[in-house]
Amino acid sequence: MKLEELRFGTELLKRGFASMQKGGVIMDVTNAEQAVIAEEAGAVAVMALERVPADIRKQGGVARMADPTKIAEIIDAVSIPVMGKARIGHFVEAQVLESLGVDMIDESEVLTPADEQYHIDKKKFKVPFVCGARDLGEAMRRIGEGAAMIRTKGEAGKGNVVEAVRHMRNIMGEIRALSGKTDQEIIARARELEAPAELVIETARMGRLPVVNFSAGGIATPCDAALMMQLGADGVFVGSGIFLSQNPHKVARAIVEAVNHFDDPGRIAEASRDLGEPMKGLDIHLLREDEVLQKRGW
């Protein structure tokens, strides 16, 4: 086999990787022990972090990429994919994550943005990216920059699903509103969305985002996870909800079970039994404007 015939880091490989995550739960972890618990519970991947979003909120200050030692420790502990977060626009953090062997990079509003004008040029990387979005225009812009996967932002670190619901309904509703439109009308709509026209046309034709779309930001219980699946998510990210609960082992398994049987209330009920205290949630309206993470990125 001649090496020059090999192709690495193609769009197909990036989107293909994201497709393999479908129907799965991706869990935030801060050390090897938590990563092993997540893997045993049936997580499809883990997100390696220094602190979970709820602790980032509490501690304040600038939130950055995790320490490479921490990421390497988590990579060594599990066989499932390991993802890492880079600050919005911080392409050097992304380069470092790629060199560490992270399987997917989350350009994340949970960390403090590094660039207020440009997101990372994701097409320059071999590893795929996942990016947050609150509406169709934002999702299209990120895909246009090379994101292989979208996650609706929700509001991280609060254990309150309301924002996740708002953003998923937004995107799904905006996609449904494209059906029946002519290409000309879709191009006009793309201008309003400040989105690449060919991507909006592709989305209209498919009746869904052209990449895998997960839900994130506020999922704390099995019912929350199943709710997001019924609203059309391809899978879920669970951040603070697992390892800030009283019984992470059980909650992790229960959320995997609920995603697997998202349309079977009996199974969700079974999974929801005796989980102990979930993470303590916060009402979105109690946040100060500058504490709202979802407004980071555009």
Next chain:
Amino acid sequence: MAGKIGVLALQGDVSEHIHAFQEAGSYLGIPLEIFPVRGADQIARLDALVIPGGESTTICRLIDKNSMRDAISHFSGGIFATCAGMVLLASSIIDDDRFRPLGLLDITVRRNAFGRQKDSFEADIAVRGLDTPFHAVFIRAPVAISAGTGTEVIAEYNGGIVGVRRGRALALAFHPELSRDRRIHIDFLKRLGIG
């Protein structure tokens, strides 16, 4: 002849597999019923079961959680397994005791044999039975490092086994469902006597 094809829909690229078999069916001009399978009771009446790509640890855990191991093990129809599916069909896994594979094929596999996602690749490979190379997509792919007698090796890459067949079961380390080329799907259906 019409056929019923179920795609194990516990986790992974289920819709891509459904789409690929729909295309193969329309190429052959045969009516195929292709649908996701999530319960043990759906399996016995299928002509073929697809075990998709995804995370093998997750899928295996859900197979047991949903009490599907026996139904899959006793299934006598065709099996079409890719990537994680190949790992699940194996009799043993090297250096990994995270889960117990189904053991439907006498192969020993190594998970993530080529490395991490940045090492995932596309390459044209020879596949036995196809007259020109197949454009294969390898994503954190496994390889089989040995195959028992009676298990036919149909594709190799860099000294590792990336495709095997035994009877009605086919296992591939790559993802033909992500390629445009449907020859492997069409050949699989023909061998089952569908189309």
